[in-house]
Amino acid sequence: MLLKRKLLRLLSVLFAFALVAAACGGDSDDDSSSGSSDSATAAATADSSEDEAEEEEEEGGGLSQDAVEKAVAGEDDSEEEADDDRPTFDRSTLDGIWEEAAYNRQVMIDEITAKMDAGEWGVGSDNVLRGPAGFEIDLNDCPADWSETHGLTDDSLRVGQTTVMSGNLAAYGNISYGWENYWDWINEEFGGIGGRELKMIIKDDGYVAAQTIEFVDELIESANVFALHGLGSPNGLAVYDKINDECVPHLFYASGHPAWGDPVNHPWTTSHQMSYLTEAVLWGTWIKGNLADQLPVKVGGLVMDNDFGLAYEKGFEYYAENNPDVVSEYLPVRHDPAAPTLTNEVTTLAAFDPDVFISMTAGNPCLLAVQEVEASGLLDRISAAFTPSVCKAIAAYMAPAGMAADGWWVVGGGVKDSTDPQYTSEPFIAFLNETLEAGGLDPSISLLATGYYFAYPWTETLRVANELPGGMTRTNVMLAARSIDIYHPLMMDGVAYELDGAADAFAIEGSDFSQFDAEGQTWNIVGDIVDGNGGSPNCAWDKENGGC
Numbered sequence: 001m002l003l004k005r006k007l008l009r010l011l012s013v014l015f016a017f018a019l020v021a022a023a024c025g026g027d028s029d030d031d032s033s034s035g036s037s038d039s040a041t042a043a044a045t046a047d048s049s050e051d052e053a054e055e056e057e058e059e060g061g062g063l064s065q066d067a068v069e070k071a072v073a074g075e076d077d078s079e080e081e082a083d084d085d086r087p088t089f090d091r092s093t094l095d096g097i098w099e100e101a102a103y104n105r106q107v108m109i110d111e112i113t114a115k116m117d118a119g120e121w122g123v124g125s126d127n128v129l130r131g132p133a134g135f136e137i138d139l140n141d142c143p144a145d146w147s148e149t150h151g152l153t154d155d156s157l158r159v160g161q162t163t164v165m166s167g168n169l170a171a172y173g174n175i176s177y178g179w180e181n182y183w184d185w186i187n188e189e190f191g192g193i194g195g196r197e198l199k200m201i202i203k204d205d206g207y208v209a210a211q212t213i214e215f216v217d218e219l220i221e222s223a224n225v226f227a228l229h230g231l232g233s234p235n236g237l238a239v240y241d242k243i244n245d246e247c248v249p250h251l252f253y254a255s256g257h258p259a260w261g262d263p264v265n266h267p268w269t270t271s272h273q274m275s276y277l278t279e280a281v282l283w284g285t286w287i288k289g290n291l292a293d294q295l296p297v298k299v300g301g302l303v304m305d306n307d308f309g310l311a312y313e314k315g316f317e318y319y320a321e322n323n324p325d326v327v328s329e330y331l332p333v334r335h336d337p338a339a340p341t342l343t344n345e346v347t348t349l350a351a352f353d354p355d356v357f358i359s360m361t362a363g364n365p366c367l368l369a370v371q372e373v374e375a376s377g378l379l380d381r382i383s384a385a386f387t388p389s390v391c392k393a394i395a396a397y398m399a400p401a402g403m404a405a406d407g408w409w410v411v412g413g414g415v416k417d418s419t420d421p422q423y424t425s426e427p428f429i430a431f432l433n434e435t436l437e438a439g440g441l442d443p444s445i446s447l448l449a450t451g452y453y454f455a456y457p458w459t460e461t462l463r464v465a466n467e468l469p470g471g472m473t474r475t476n477v478m479l480a481a482r483s484i485d486i487y488h489p490l491m492m493d494g495v496a497y498e499l500d501g502a503a504d505a506f507a508i509e510g511s512d513f514s515q516f517d518a519e520g521q522t523w524n525i526v527g528d529i530v531d532g533n534g535g536s537p538n539c540a541w542d543k544e545n546g547g548c
Contacts, residue, residue: 149472182456210238249268252454257275258277258539420521461481495511
């Protein structure tokens, strides 16, 4: 069944990329990508399909340019039919969405339970946890005082979170408030999960990695938490070694850094949003298709000077180096994450006179970038300007810029904005907005709904884990998380949300190409949704060299 689903999704990937090529004016016969965005150690002369497959696996961390080109070319001969056993659900009603969620949970519960009963998955006599697609965790390496049920009481389940609620990225703190609001509803409506109230212990690290380290130590050692969550690439990279050494579930991290796709070396940490490396390749894909009569183009990037921004910078650098027919010059200009203004950086980029401007930053600097690009006169000269997926929120980053935001593009990761007029009447978004308001929160702040975007897969994972043999345990949570395959009601149709053990470590591998309409305060999707589910090789992140 799992293999069948994978093959079906591969077919949909190929079809989706072909549609994007058509919509963007791409040429499916173009084989100029024979030099893919491989690592520097890959043989430049590799010409066999076997060598290409090896190089793609080494690259890791996101959809490679080679994978994109193959998908656009339709190089696949799989012949699988749809699964006729799966019922259809009415996603136009809230009841239909809940019914589909319950069905998906039961499928996961049945599959995992069958594997556990057969002795294939679960904790073996050797104290090794085994799960889907070769996933393993050696529990013998956990601390001597480690417990499966640490952080659980008869009536509560505690999750610790480090996030940013102050400084330039303070707006992201609304994610936590929205998340708590959803769990408050779960607690009130269902009595939590398995009779346990869901509780969050939130720590504001101010987006300072040193503070994240201190708070994670506190949460693990004295706050009695069952699992952990965090936000921010530099923050996560500073603590995910310790969290994995301590054997604490660290689920659906709030960052698209490719490092979260490492089920072998960091099995307790799972990804959530689209990889920044995939986003970078999709920027290039858009440029190639939409600016064909201008190629090659000059691209300027405004980069937040930390692990987050440098992942973007590195990703697009790979694309530019391997696609000189698309990008003639690429100038990244870095800025201090705490900078109160970006005037100097944008002035430098304006002097470079790029054809395309890409913002590779986060938080308030995203708004500043939109404003400064207009003020510098650059907006009138460039062919396209991109804001990053992490700054798609209309209320926080686009609306305050006024008409300066009009026409900006985003590779949006397939996420719906709860304040966007095209989605506000959808049943789940109407529900969450009503629930936010009932909780004393302002539904016009779309980052509150982003809290639901993160809380939803967490909740579904915990619900599945609670129904597995042995009930709610840390290892059952990891089996559920690594097997997750759901319809996420805040994701656009056509973008899968799925993990598959050690084989597929990226939950979201699809995206929209959208352009902002400042008058209508809406993101207009242009072309078809692209989904590369299962196509991103894992990433064992090399902190020293900054790559997989």
